[in-house]
Amino acid sequence: MGNEESTPDSTQEPEQGSGAQEGLDRRTVLKTGALLGAAAVLTSKKSLVLAQSAPPLAQPVLCGTTPPVSPPTRPFLDTLPVPLPALPQFLNPQPTEAANTGAGEAARDPHQRWQQFLPLLTYRMVAAPALHQHHTDLLPSYMWTFNGRYPAPTPLNFYGVPSLVRFTNNLPPTPPNTTFGINEITVHLHNGHTGSESDGFAGDFFSTGFFKDNHYANAYAGIDDFGGIGDPREAMHTFWFHDHRAAFTANNNYLGLNGMYIVYDSKDPSHELATPGSLRLPGYYGITDIPLILTDKRFCPAANGRNEVFQVVGNGAPGGDKWVVNGKIQPKLTVRRRKYRFRILNTGPAKTWNLSLIRPDGSQAPITIVAVDANFLEAPVTLTNRTLDVFVAMRFDVIIDFSAFPAGTSVYLKEQATQNVGVAVADPAPGLPIGNVLMRFDVVNREQWFPADTPAIPSVLATMPDPIVPDASFQWDFTLVSGRFLINGLEFDHNRVDHVVLKGSAEEWTLANDVAAGNWLHPVHIHFEEGRIMSRRVRVTQNPDTFQNIPLLPEELGRRDVYPLPPQHRVVLRMRFRDFVGRYLIHCHNMNHEDGFMMVRWDIVDSVEELTRKRREIDERRMLAGLPPQYTDSQRGGLV
């Protein structure tokens, strides 16, 4: 029952909203203790009470089913918070290769490449209710958080230093009758190159009282081909982790179960010093390298000392009328006259952000994209006259050079859609209503102690990996028939695989959006490895059997894991399947669509025998369902 942090003898619950971190740890101790002793004392009333004990927070009392207008909030009162770096911790019990179910770990496959990448840094993320205040003018809200924080603390990692995150589920065990998340989680590191058992597969959720160790090798893709820690050209830096529970992802994320995860290497080394290979981009976490985690929320009127986040049941998470950055509404940030890096992340559930930087005179100031979905572009792309379009789950690392603005001025991050501010405020800049302001940057002169500006952004940021030569091509058709989101004619079934690829192979995939003439753009996410867009085509309205090529935007030329798929589009991409095997997903990252099962499971296998057997089974099932086969005889090793 031992634990390195505190003694599990306390029956006192922590005060609401204070010392959340401490309180969580104590609860974890209680829970871990109960679980460790589970085998021996399962029948003991007391241990059961401990394991089942309700969290200290009273559950929210919601404000009905009609979306309310959120209360007024005055702009620029709160300072932009930066998620704390997550602190590595010793884990007790020690992480194991096979699931330690006796100690309360959720059932899973054994970790792959465990001996090769034995974790050196271990973290703990405890999913539990906590109060979070989104604005000074609002009372706290009941949220589901990791370690009591929204956004979750950020694990800062290095390539070559494998890590492991123990996700513990301490969500309320009693029916959350006023909270429409589900108290079962499975955490996906987006877009980690990880074994399937650590990938947060949608069907691998675990319930409250259990934990699960996700093993992150923090190695580049191409471990088998390149040896060591893989191909450094496959470097990714800005990851995020989030709950992926089938059918409940939108609500659980809306409640706050997500956070950022950063991996550094010599090119992007967590500092700005002139070290070998460093790009010398702004790089001090929280100082000159700042996450901007975006979401939208809607709040109930004040009641019971809270402004609860409005929730709906059954039809996905609601659209918000408040724009939230790092957990605050319309925050301000003091910036020095130098370059900053912002890691912009859209955590959904469904909203797309169309961002631009606005000078005090109302004109648009440049934003330079250096990385898309965690991958450095070959060359930076500077946006001067169009918006930065951030679809759900996308990450854009951007550089803003505030030396272009005189000290004492303010510049504004603008969102194209308008939020409800609720108080009358003059337009901060000509043509910029206050409702469109996401946040404000207040420019000041750099103090003596503040890090000096970094050199100019290099004109070459990355070398792309060798071109991907596909072994086969495959098409994913997205349709909506009788209210069912279908992919290749079938609805999502986490127990059924719909495409199988061989480990070490590469394929050219076409994503085809034929969701009948809707105006939905689907941000399609593919787990496992980064892909590259080869081409983008759109159906010609006048001649529906033909497609017209659309030139790729400069920021589409790099590697990525979210592929925006507008209606009637065909996106052709290539990707590899290296180093790990198991069950992976493709899905629309509009979480309401994902929960509506616009999702498909595909497997990576490491033997031709398994490949052909599974492919035969797929085609047999398809023929029984009256659908055309997917594979040629040779691809599935024989006739069906």
Add this chain to the structure above:
Amino acid sequence: MATRIKRRELFSSFAGIGASPAGAQVCTGADLIPNVPLRTHDGAAVRFYDDLVKGRQVIINMMYAHCEAFCPAITSRLVEIHQALAPRMGRDLFMYSITLKPEQDDPAALEAFAKMHGALLPGWTFLTGAAYDIDTLRFALFRHDHIKFDLDPDSHTGKLRIINDAINRWTHVAPLASKMTVLQHISWADPPKSFEQRVEENRRLQLAIDKEHELYGYRKIV
């Protein structure tokens, strides 16, 4: 109102926390699920929420007697599901098939349809009513929040809505997913299980995973 407050108190005492302050509104089925008057396939007049859903775990689909695309396949899948869950059906689990074409489907037509599909089973009710009320229900239970789909009645035949009103749990499943999957989804709205039960389930799942690794070298079904 009295019953709702009572239920809330029940929950809060179960959770070991104080009762919610009086006057505050709790988001429950009564607010979400229209209490429209309907007729059952045997001709009884019912209120949808009060008589059929309140406090229960239910499986709801939309159909019509002459639907030829997916409805027959879905109905026969529901018969299989009913067989698998027979001991619970009519006790704590109920199935409702609501017609999308109430002007065609009177109770007699629904009964004939049910009979034809072997679906006259305990705990399974076919429902018709006024077109306006049916639409109200359809929007409340199946909407996509997209006008293109929400105004097309046919775009609602392919989904099962699963609700456990007692715990405000809503989920859904495509009925033509595998039987095992549909049953799993229904279980996602089951009443919460005890910690011991969940420990035991987790242990069994691990044994099943280990066994598959032993037999096939990879995880095959579980």
